[in-house]
């Protein structure tokens with residue numbers, strides 16, 4: 769089993785990365801493989817709603833979103849790490865996730881594409897403020913995609929400003945990350961044990977798409 773761990777900061781080795789490293793290390797200790805993925809240092813734009821992805825299976829903007837598709841296919845679970853910018857999750861990560869989840873079918877009622885029934889967690893890094901709003905931002909993608917959301921003993925936040933040595937001092941935040949990783953490992957083992965016992969994810973139902981106007 770393998771968890772894809774996405775660093776959604778422009779900083780390859782900042783505070784988000786430090787939090788995710790704690791999650792990855794603990795998952796490995798629990799016998800779960802991890803695959804790290806950095807969204808990169810360039811700004812990533814959002815979805816234009818061109819719908820080309822629905823036939824292409826990839827985004828017309830050929831960037832880190834398309835690079836991630838193979839990683840997502842082979843992952844059994846996901847952790848997305850967000851830096852806090854202006855009290856919301858960093859715009860590049862949100863652009864990345866908007867396009868990724870749209871093209872994977874995460875927008876269609878009853879469908880979930882690459883992500884359905886795979887457990888997921890959000891992790892957030894901030895200097896000081898905006899962690900819970902950012903946590904909600906990232907969790908929205910999981911909630912529309914039939915992904916079991918993995919939690920910890922606190923909201924999954926760490927503190928620090930650009931510098932991972934500051935996050936190193938957030939010993940409570942790092943403990944929350946370790947507990948999160950153990951809960952992720954447990955959920956993955958439960959899903960695997962269920963499959964071995966013949967418990968498969970439920971089938972879907974495609975209903976009317978009313979947009980509330982008719």
Ligand SMILES: Cc1cc2nc3c(=O)[nH]c(=O)nc-3n(C[C@H](O)[C@H](O)[C@H](O)COP(=O)(O)O)c2cc1C
Pocket residue numbers: 777778779781782783784785850851852853854855856893894895896897898928929930931
């Ligand atoms: C454009 C921008 C806006 C930011 N806004 C906030 C904010 O609203 N609240 C906060 O606590 N930190 C804010 N920060 C600080 C970052 O959250 C902090 O540097 C954190 O370490 C980012 O994670 P990283 O080190 O992985 O990039 C902001 C940073 C940038 C670059």
